[in-house]
Amino acid sequence: xxxxxxxxxxxxxxxxxxxxxxxxxxxxxxxxxxxxxxxxxxxxxxxxxxxxxxxxxxxxxxxxxxxxxxxxxxxxxxxxxxxxxxxxxxxxxxxxxxxxxxxxxxxxxxxxxxxxxxxxxxxxxxxxxxxxxxxxxxxxxxxxxxxxxxxxxxxxxxxxxxxxxxxxxxxxxxxxxxxxxxxxxxxxxxxxxxxxxxxxxxxxxxxxxxxxxxxxxxxxxxxxxxxxxxxxxxxxxxxxxxxxxxxxxxxxxxxxxxxxxxxxxxxxxxxxxxxxxxxxxxxxxxxxxxxxxxxxxxxxxxxxxxxxxxxxxxxxxxxxxxxxxxxxxxxxxxxxxxxxxxxxxxxxxxxxxxxxxxxxxxxxxxxxxxxxxxxxxxxxxxxxxxxxxxxxxxxxxxxxxxxxxxxxxxxxxxxxxxxxxxxxxxxxxxxxxxxxxxxxxxxxxxxxxxxxxxxxxxxxxxxxxxxxxxxxxxxxxxxxxxxxxxxxxxxxxxxxxxxxxxxxxxxx
Amino acid sequence: xxxxxxxxxxxxxxxxxxxxxxxxxxxxxxxxxxxxxxxxxxxxxxxxxxxxxxxxxxxxxxxxxxxxxxxxxxxxxxxxxxxxxxxxxxxxxxxxxxxxxxxxxxxxxxxxxxxxxxxxxxxxxxxxxxxxxxxxxxxxxxxxxxxxxxxxxxxxxxxxxxxxxxxxxxxxxxxxxxxxxxxxxxxxxxxxxxxxxxxxxxxxxxxxxxxxxxxxxxxxxxxxxxxxxxxxxxxxxxxxxxxxxxxxxxxxxxxxxxxxxxxxxxxxxxxxxxxxxxxxxxxxxxxxxxxxxxxxxxxxxxxxxxxxxxxxxxxxxxxxxxxxxxxxxxxxxxxxxxxxxxxxxxxxxxxxxxxxxxxxxxxxxxxxxxxxxxxxxxxxxxxxxxxxxxxxxxxxxxxxxxxxxxxxxxxxxxxxxxxxxxxxxxxxxxxxxxxxxxxx
Numbered sequence: 001x002x003x004x005x006x007x008x009x010x011x012x013x014x015x016x017x018x019x020x021x022x023x024x025x026x027x028x029x030x031x032x033x034x035x036x037x038x039x040x041x042x043x044x045x046x047x048x049x050x051x052x053x054x055x056x057x058x059x060x061x062x063x064x065x066x067x068x069x070x071x072x073x074x075x076x077x078x079x080x081x082x083x084x085x086x087x088x089x090x091x092x093x094x095x096x097x098x099x100x101x102x103x104x105x106x107x108x109x110x111x112x113x114x115x116x117x118x119x120x121x122x123x124x125x126x127x128x129x130x131x132x133x134x135x136x137x138x139x140x141x142x143x144x145x146x147x148x149x150x151x152x153x154x155x156x157x158x159x160x161x162x163x164x165x166x167x168x169x170x171x172x173x174x175x176x177x178x179x180x181x182x183x184x185x186x187x188x189x190x191x192x193x194x195x196x197x198x199x200x201x202x203x204x205x206x207x208x209x210x211x212x213x214x215x216x217x218x219x220x221x222x223x224x225x226x227x228x229x230x231x232x233x234x235x236x237x238x239x240x241x242x243x244x245x246x247x248x249x250x251x252x253x254x255x256x257x258x259x260x261x262x263x264x265x266x267x268x269x270x271x272x273x274x275x276x277x278x279x280x281x282x283x284x285x286x287x288x289x290x291x292x293x294x295x296x297x298x299x300x301x302x303x304x305x306x307x308x309x310x311x312x313x314x315x316x317x318x319x320x321x322x323x324x325x326x327x328x329x330x331x332x333x334x335x336x337x338x339x340x341x342x343x344x345x346x347x348x349x350x351x352x353x354x355x356x357x358x359x360x361x362x363x364x365x366x367x368x369x370x371x372x373x374x375x376x377x378x379x380x381x382x383x384x385x386x387x388x389x390x391x392x393x394x395x396x397x398x399x400x401x402x403x404x405x406x407x408x409x410x411x412x413x414x415x416x417x418x419x420x421x422x423x424x425x426x427x428x429x430x431x432x433x434x435x436x437x438x439x440x441x442x443x444x445x446x447x448x449x450x451x452x453x454x455x456x457x458x459x460x461x462x463x464x465x466x467x468x469x470x471x472x473x474x475x476x477x478x479x480x481x482x483x484x485x486x487x488x489x490x491x492x493x494x495x496x497x498x499x500x501x502x503x504x505x506x507x508x
Numbered sequence: 509x510x511x512x513x514x515x516x517x518x519x520x521x522x523x524x525x526x527x528x529x530x531x532x533x534x535x536x537x538x539x540x541x542x543x544x545x546x547x548x549x550x551x552x553x554x555x556x557x558x559x560x561x562x563x564x565x566x567x568x569x570x571x572x573x574x575x576x577x578x579x580x581x582x583x584x585x586x587x588x589x590x591x592x593x594x595x596x597x598x599x600x601x602x603x604x605x606x607x608x609x610x611x612x613x614x615x616x617x618x619x620x621x622x623x624x625x626x627x628x629x630x631x632x633x634x635x636x637x638x639x640x641x642x643x644x645x646x647x648x649x650x651x652x653x654x655x656x657x658x659x660x661x662x663x664x665x666x667x668x669x670x671x672x673x674x675x676x677x678x679x680x681x682x683x684x685x686x687x688x689x690x691x692x693x694x695x696x697x698x699x700x701x702x703x704x705x706x707x708x709x710x711x712x713x714x715x716x717x718x719x720x721x722x723x724x725x726x727x728x729x730x731x732x733x734x735x736x737x738x739x740x741x742x743x744x745x746x747x748x749x750x751x752x753x754x755x756x757x758x759x760x761x762x763x764x765x766x767x768x769x770x771x772x773x774x775x776x777x778x779x780x781x782x783x784x785x786x787x788x789x790x791x792x793x794x795x796x797x798x799x800x801x802x803x804x805x806x807x808x809x810x811x812x813x814x815x816x817x818x819x820x821x822x823x824x825x826x827x828x829x830x831x832x833x834x835x836x837x838x839x840x841x842x843x844x845x846x847x848x849x850x851x852x853x854x855x856x857x858x859x860x861x862x863x864x865x866x867x868x869x870x871x872x873x874x875x876x877x878x879x880x881x882x883x884x885x886x887x888x889x890x891x892x893x894x895x896x897x898x899x900x901x902x903x904x905x906x907x908x909x910x911x912x913x914x915x916x917x918x919x920x921x922x923x924x925x926x927x928x929x930x931x932x933x934x935x936x937x938x939x940x941x942x943x944x945x946x947x948x
Binding site for chain 2: 162303304448
């Protein structure tokens with residue numbers, strides 16, 4: 001494809017491109033450059049000279065540094081209801097966020113028009129955070145070379161609808177085929193390709209293409225007049241080719257088996273008891289109990305319960321917890337964070353000792369350490385915050401059977417739907433959608449719909465057994481919310497035992 | 509109605525028709541907002557935002573899709589709409605998709621809902637800084653030596669929107685808002701650092717409480733969390749604070765939506781006309797409330813908005829059924845979701861009710877938890893105060909309430925006299941008897 005004709009087309013129709021990308025069946029968009037390099041220059045005419053000018057404006061009243069965050073994101077949903085893929089939703093987000101930082105103070109403006117005049121106006125807004133009379137001069141920036149943890153050989157927008165539709169349709173047919181008790185099936189295919197360009201006044205230019213997608217099935221079943229509902233999803237920063245017929249088989253089996261077991265569920269218990277977490281998605285425990293509390297903005301302001309615990313023993317020596325951008329194709333994997341810092345792996349707890357917070361550039365300057373590459377934002381409309389990526393606990397020596405067998409009376413958690421933490425108190429909670437009773441070291445009756453609570457530091461000290469079966473959550477629909485911003489995250493853990501948590505059941 | 513937005517929306521509808529759509533509906537939103545937060549006596553963040561978006565719903569060949577973009581340049585939009593129509597045609601047919609019968613557009617209120625503050629354009633940057641600073645200072649002062657950190661944020665904005673449908677609907681709305689929030693973290697025993705907050709939001713600046721009041725209340729709410737303990741599992745009366753009622757009420761409402769009913773995931777689907785709560789519970793959706801944060805004269809389908817008693821003295825009266833699910837269910841449509849939800853207040857204050865109850869828990873926050881709309885099962889973490897002899901004596905945390913909505917709302921014995929004004933859900937504090945509160 002010739003650059004000239006392409007450019008002139010886009011000049012008049014920059015978002016024609018984006019809309020075309022919605023779920024266009026083939027067409028010229030399928031030829032779009034899959035590589036991340038120079039996308040914004042080629043498609044929107046964003047030159048280095050323009051960036052320099054805007055950065056200079058953002059620092060016109062001084063400040064430590066400024067950055068530009070360009071984003072072009074195309075999201076699509078294909079939705080199946082009542083047996084047919086009969087609705088689609090799409091969204092295009094295009095804009096640039098401009099930030100000026102002075103110490104821990106941030107000025108921010110954004111515009112949806114990638115034109116010089118609008119960008120300079122947004123930069124002038126950002127600049128108001130500084131009150132000096134001397135401008136800070138931006139450093140000449142150069143492109144940072146990045147890892148390639150989620151290559152997208154074929155853009156989602158280049159996958160014809162004729163490939164996507166049968167995939168979603170098959171989830172319906174397979175779920176119904178698995179059980180005569182299924183009365184409703186809903187399925188969703190979501191794909192999002194997010195292109196970002198970060199240019200900073202302290203010399204960084206980084207560009208990335210961050211795909212994220214999931215295929216979800218949710219089923220409602222009826223037995224003797226009673227109804228139950230459950231679901232499952234697979235996803236991450238995947239190629240579309242990840243979603244094979246075999247994967248849809250597995251998806252449907254998981255969803256259907258999860259709903260049918262609920263008919264046998266007993267009333268969950270209430271009170272304090274040992275809790276065993278199955279592997280994988282239950283890693284939400286770590287996300288709530290320790291992950292958020294380790295985000296450095298909360299510690300810089302001394303409002304996290306972990307604010308004075310770095311270097312201290314917080315767990316048994318066999319406990320190691322990491323927050324990691326370097327995994328391949330997980331929802332929280334990053335080649336680069338949203339401030340231009342390359343993605344990396346951070347040890348939160350090493351051999352039971354609290355090791356590092358999760359830093360963005362502001363907190364890194366405050367603590368005089370390097371950023372851990374944890375600066376993230378939902379979109380160009382939002383501030384950067386220190387955030388988690390993929391948070392998980394390393395495996396231990398026991399077998400899963402040994403862990404379960406060690407509990408006389410307690411509960412086993414298989415799946416969870418959501419969680420929350422109060423950073424300052426360290427109190428957390430999460431909602432169990434699938435679990436079982438443990439009686440005399442054996443898994444017995446299923447339980448469901450029960451909230452579990454604990455306290456972060458207490459829980460860490462209470463991890464008494466770890467199995468050798470570390471699994472990462474295989475879903476892609478997991479979003480973490482903080483300060484009104486959502487970002488995709490991953491989590492995982494091996495089967496583990498926590499000596500005591502509060503189970504919010506009804507059976508006192 | 510904003511002429512510029514109206515003209516663009518009509519142009520988009522024309523284009524969708526040219527591109528082959530049988531029908532379409534276009535919504536355009538434009539918003540400007542400013543937020544300023546203060547911490548340690550200086551601005552922590554200053555942010556200004558101007559955003560706009562166009563959403564188009566396409567009905568073509570008996571098929572449907574919805575697409576949104578932020579690029580409103582006409583050339584770009586033309587291609588965007590053409591692609592949206594092409595995309596729509598590739599989906600499966602859906603015989604239930606259509607624009608509403610125009611009959612439902614009729615009877616729209618012409619009353620002035622008072623959704624804008626005429627003084628908005630005179631609100632200066634200096635006043636914004638002053639407001640945020642005053643919230644911070646008041647919170648710091650009231651928090652005293654317990655303060656670890658205080659953040660105060662002032663926000664405001666103005667919004668304009670239009671909605672047009674190709675079968676004749678035209679509507680528009682403008683609104684303004686002001687919001688203030690102060691949050692404080694306090695030093696407690698050991699490593700516990702409780703965080704509490706207070707906020708207010710209103711359409712007119714004159715309806716906002718003074719910034720000092722927001723700051724002071726945030727400090728008091730935080731100090732109230734100090735010394736929290738988990739007490740033993742017990743069956744007690746609980747009072748849910750006005751602003752926190754929405755969390756449990758939303759679990760009940762989830763089962764009242766047309767989509768959940770038609771998709772067989774509503775525990776209320778067959779309960780219309782039946783008693784699902786005690787007589788104390790009346791829930792009204794009033795879109796026409798002057799100055800209400802959720803007020804509107806038409807809903808997302810363009811259907812004329814009107815006041816509805818959703819739950820009348822405990823009896824389930826209506827569901828939230830939009831046009832599409834009304835067609836799937838074969839029911840009359842009502843509206844897709846609540847505008848302003850009102851629970852009529854009672855006559856006594858929370859303090860008076862506590863006096864009479866003697867012992868119980870005053871719930872001032874929730875943590876985690878969820879509610880299953882298919883079965884009605886729910887479990888949620890609580891925090892708040894244990895009261896004895898009518899007086900708060902101990903703050904509690906890491907405790908939980910659980911049950912089924914079909915039982916829980918029958919335990920409602922009283923509504924207090926304190927509807928929360930800073931939300932589109934104006935709920936008073938609610939009192940429930942005999943709730944199992946699990947702890948140690």
